[in-house]
Amino acid sequence: MTALLEVKDLTKAFGTVKAVDGIHFTIAEGHCVALLGPNGAGKTTTIRMIAGLLKQTSGQMVFKGAGNRGEHRELIGYLPQTPSFHNWMTGFEFVVYAGQLCGLTSAEAKKSAKELVERVGIAGAAKRRIGSYSGGMKQRLGLAQALVHRPKLLVMDEPVSALDPIGRREVLDLLRELKRETTVLFSTHVLHDAEALCDDVIIIREGKVALQGAIETIRDERRKPIINLQLENDESSRQWLALFIQTIRDEKRLANQLSLFETAEQHEGAASFAVKDVDAARQLLIGEMARNQIKISKLEVGHSSLEDLFMKVVGE
Ligand SMILES: Nc1ncnc2c1ncn2[C@@H]1O[C@H](COP(=O)(O)OP(=O)(O)OP(=O)(O)O)[C@@H](O)[C@H]1O
Ligand SMILES: [Mg+2]
Structure with a gap:
């Protein structure tokens, strides 16, 4: 097993509140990992630190393949809990724009965007304004945007929680395909979604890891x-x-x-x-x-x- 990411003693305090309190875990290359926990457990805080959007109070994240300065943002594709899009853009324009923000040239971004809108199943709507998209389509667009620079790790915060049952199934099906190609970390408060997708599970509660391991092992042992x-x-x-x-x-x-x-x-x-x-x-x-x-x-x-x-x- 090669570790793609090692999280060591990661802590985030907001004032006196420790939202994340000394968590340790490893994400193996090629695995799909669910970060599972109830509301307020610290999932979003953990994911935002991994995505490089929030500075930790203490602890480390060691990324395989990160540069000398430990810079790992370009290795990560991130889908936030509530993504916001420029509704006046078309889906295609948005993915190209996201690619350019990640340092791709215009030509590279267009090429990648073209493949990805196809891949996530919104090619037919790619020339429409995002404002007209359904929730499920927006989430697919969010995935295309997160993948545009070919990240090593796809990180998603509650990717299906806001969707209706149909959108939920669509996105779960898509994730099932994507996880074959890339390492995935996603958060959820729904055990069922974790079971449907992941190899490994990290259950957190009040900022601490309560239980972690391969889901099969946990199922068998417990x-x-x-x-x-x-x-x-x-x-x-x-x-x-x-x-x-x-x-x-x-x-x-x-x-x-x-x-x-x-x-x-x-x-x-x-x-x-x-x-x-x-x-x-x-x-x-x-x-x-x-x-x-x-x-x-x-x-x-x-x-x-x-x-x-x-x-x-x-x-x-
Ligand atoms: N910017 C902030 N300032 C102060 N407290 C915060 C901040 N962000 C999060 N918290 C607190 O940290 C704790 C963990 O929050 P977090 O959003 O990480 O939980 P979560 O597991 O993502 O929950 P949910 O399932 O509701 O999305 C909560 O008690 C929350 O109130
Ligand atoms: Mg959250």
Whole structure:
């Protein structure tokens, strides 16, 4: 694995607020990485520092291929959370203009712009004014603009959050293609979007990295067997369930056996147990229910999802 970007102990303070608080991570060349976190976690602040638009309070970013002065802006293509365009320009003119701002000659910028409007699927509208574009088209234009100088790393801040479901799918499909050609870092607060696209995930919360790694590894390592139980609408069965869960939590009685259950949650007549050993836990549960003549309507074995993990990591 070659690291394209190493972020070391990066911190940004706004007055007394530490928006980003000593984060470390590595972006491997060719990977697609999601920076995932709830509102206010520090995603935009992190991305703006990487894009060179915001100076860090402390810490470093080491870019493979950066010049002697550590100058890495030209290696990055950046799509902001809320891009603003000159609505009176045409899409094509805007991409050419962005290319020239990045140091391309007029001819180079035109050549690249022509390819890119094609690539992102707005060639048919490239001669129209941006003011007439839909949200999805503007986001595609934003991508063309970010890619015009052939950056090594494409950095996007919430690239699909503002779009309607159709625009969202269009842009996700496009990103799925683009990530084959370039290294990508994008932020999102939606786990689903991270799962749909990325190889690696960095979950941040209150400016700190809460969890990071390859999404497959996290999924495999953190997946726990779950037993879901549903009882009939019966007062004494529900009372038994409440008591059973209380006992698990207290671990007073049968402590050694009940430690089969790692967590237990009850929602009225339903419960969900994270367990270590499905067979043993299931047997114990069924035995207890039979003994107490509990009216079961459903018992189901499954696995905790990445969503459960995400909620746990960001909600703790
Ligand atoms: N210019 C600023 N001045 C003061 N505080 C700021 C500034 N920019 C961000 N913050 C604070 O830093 C924290 C992180 O903000 P940031 O915008 O990076 O979060 P985010 O993860 O991008 O959130 P969202 O999902 O809402 O876009 C927040 O508490 C925010 O209020
Ligand atoms: Mg943000």
